[in-house]
Amino acid sequence: MQTKEKPKLDEAEARRAFEGALASYDQDFGKFFLARLFGCGFEYKEDTCQVSFELKDFMLNPQGGLHGGVTAFVLDISMGHLLWKKSGPGTTLEIKVQYAKAARSGPLTATSRFIRHGRGISYLRSELVDDKGELIAFATSTWKSLSRH
């Protein structure tokens, strides 16, 4: 009879991510707790926002790939932060994510762009790629800008 060992996470790494997030978060754009927990770095250039992070094994799904929820999270913040940079805070009306390939390691980068920027409603898209430039996931979304008073 076979007793299959369940895969174990690198718990020390998960702990470093957690303690690092607690030590560095600030509930604001670019630095809120979950963004820190997932180790997201932000870069803005030419009407794009790039969110980069290192895949760590506490982010995996039961099948050993990056969990789709984390993918959605990172794509979402890449778009939300670009909108915020351009015209202030907004709220996501909807997001769609298409999953192209399972990510299993390495640095990943989501790059967001506007499909259309409007005063009230904006559409954005974002691509998550691995370090070889291969597409992991593609997202589009609809946002409503919030007035800033």
Next chain:
Amino acid sequence: MQTKEKPKLDEAEARRAFEGALASYDQDFGKFFLARLFGCGFEYKEDTCQVSFELKDFMLNPQGGLHGGVTAFVLDISMGHLLWKKSGPGTTLEIKVQYAKAARSGPLTATSRFIRHGRGISYLRSELVDDKGELIAFATSTWKSLSRH
């Protein structure tokens, strides 16, 4: 000159969630690390899967509502677990989430159902509601079943 206090998280609560996840995870359906970190409980009845969790403030976005990425995560696993229960593991081809209302507290429950179950391709939907039954978000998704050898 004004110095605005940034909102602080309940860090002890975040720490309990993290340590609890580390102590109880198993990289399998229902128990993988992120599901434990977000405190997800699973219940299956009559072709639905219910995923319940308590909103904790480490899950918030910079604007003080449940982060849309966490919403997407929970909706995703409610659908993935229902498919797995019915016919084994599958991979998400795509997911769309529509956000109805910001969630700020309390227990939240995602209930998933099949739109169509197929041998190869399945469609599912899921609703996230708060403890008053008010809709927080609605998702639909497309899955491809993986053969189980």
Next chain:
Amino acid sequence: MQTKEKPKLDEAEARRAFEGALASYDQDFGKFFLARLFGCGFEYKEDTCQVSFELKDFMLNPQGGLHGGVTAFVLDISMGHLLWKKSGPGTTLEIKVQYAKAARSGPLTATSRFIRHGRGISYLRSELVDDKGELIAFATSTWKSLSRH
């Protein structure tokens, strides 16, 4: 050498649909030209809108099933008309359609419902079924209400 006969449409039926549309259209809700061309009938009950039509072979795709564009069209108008009935005209921000089964004949009915009705933004869904109640397609959409002056 084989010369395969291309399938021919019932051209008399297409002509009747066209002439009927020309004779009966009015560029208003429920009666605009394309709705007449596709033979759509509208029924409103208990916060739903039902759009029924008879599949005619001029609506087919090259593979002999109802064209997905016609499916999207009928689902779209079932949702737009329900919103219009409830709170006046609106504009579609986005629509997603999932295709469950090819429709090849018979009367088809799209039934729309609100996921959430709002003063500014509304979410709707709609299901297209055949005369056996089998699901042909499922749609969700996001609408922005237009003010009525």
Next chain:
Amino acid sequence: MQTKEKPKLDEAEARRAFEGALASYDQDFGKFFLARLFGCGFEYKEDTCQVSFELKDFMLNPQGGLHGGVTAFVLDISMGHLLWKKSGPGTTLEIKVQYAKAARSGPLTATSRFIRHGRGISYLRSELVDDKGELIAFATSTWKSLSRH
């Protein structure tokens, strides 16, 4: 008492479109009846498919803009034809269309591209623009290739 004149279509133009479609259709890619009715021209270059058509007023919605169902139809066929050109027929699993701007006149062109081409599952996107290059709508979709025997 006010009697508001309803807008009238250019019925002669609608008739020319219909008769032209009947005279030239062939239920195959590029030439099926609905594609002919909407006057679609197809062009393939460098892994894109361009579908161009002239907006005619029988294609309008009750508010006087191009009907979203026609937009969805044209975006759908631009993607389906590109997939067919690349690797044979496929079936749409789902499509999402985001509407950027109402189109009221002129030639319109949908240009489709692959997000990811796969043997089984492919993702495509397509943009509909007017003759000034302004974006009318943006679509993404998921396709399953059908085997060719």
